Amino acid sequence: MAYDLEEQEKLDALRAWWERYGTLCVVIAFVIAASVAGWRGWQWYQGHQASQAMGYYEALENAATQDGDDAITRVQAASQTLRDDFAGSGYAVRGALVAAESLRRRGELDAARAQLEWVVAKSGDAALIPLARLRLAGIMLDQKKYDEALSQLDNAPSSFAGLYADRRGDILFAQGKKDEAHAAWENALKLLGTDPLTQIVQLKIDALGEA
Template sequence: MAYDLEEQEKLDAMRAWWERWGTLCIVAAFVLVAAVAGWRGWQWYQGHQAAQAMGYFEALQGAAAQPGEESDARIKAASSTLRADFAKSAYTSRGVLVAAQALQQRGDLDGAREQLEWLVKADHDKALTPLARLRLAGVLLEQKKYDDALAQLNNPPASFAGLFADRKGDILAAQGQNDAARQAWSQAVELLKNDPISQVVQIKLDALAGA
């Protein structure tokens, strides 16, 4: 009898505990399961997005390696899709740089400029934005848009200061501002003194001195 009473007390205690905490336990378990499922779903989505972006990037690279107007259209189409659907993917920033270089080499300066302007404005990849600015300044130089080109070279990051100074010298020389170009190139040589590129800049300086 005492045993039955003890068992009944335990059952009553368990029933009371469940009435108080049961619903909370069920909710907590549901939240945990939902969180795990959500995390796995997010990981799958991220992997799926990365795989798709990589596919468009590879298609863009393939088109860039082929000549012809059809390839030009494929380059622009792949880049457009990357920018529209995968803007923050690392593949997109690199794909836009590939597209810009290919279009510039093919003489489509407006197309190259549009690619680089997007990359600079989006600024999704902090490591590549300075390179995009440098290349954009080069495209604008080819288009003789000197003021716009110089504007891209303001406030250079330390790691690009020498290259920015070199490009600034190119623009100033194209404008006939030889003294200012000499100053920019001299700065570039100093900043790039441990880089083989400094030898190329020095040749420009020597040519300017003999002009």
């Protein structure tokens, strides 16, 4: 009898606990299950987005190696999709750089410039923005927009200082400022150190002396 009373007390205590905390337990269990499901869903979505972005990037790379107006259209379309729909994927920035180079080779300077300006203004990728600015200065040089080109070379990051100085020399030379171009190229030699590019810079200086 004592045993039955003890069991009944335990059951009554359990029932009372459940009446007090049961709803809370159900809610907590639901929140945990929903959180796990949401996290797995987010991971799937992220993976799906990355897979789609990679597909567009590969299509862009493939089109960039081909010739003809159709290839240009496909390069621009793939890059636009990456920038519009997958801007945070990493493929958008790399795609814009590939597209810009492809368009530059085809003489589509305005279109190439637009790609690089997006990288500089919108990408937020601190590692690739300096490269985009360097290439943008080169396109502006080809367009004879010298002051705009020089403005891209301000505040050069240390890892690009030598390359920026070399490009500055190119722009100054195109403006007919030979002394300033010489000084810029000399500075580039110092900053580049043992980089193989110093041979090309030295050739520019030598050619300037002979001009």
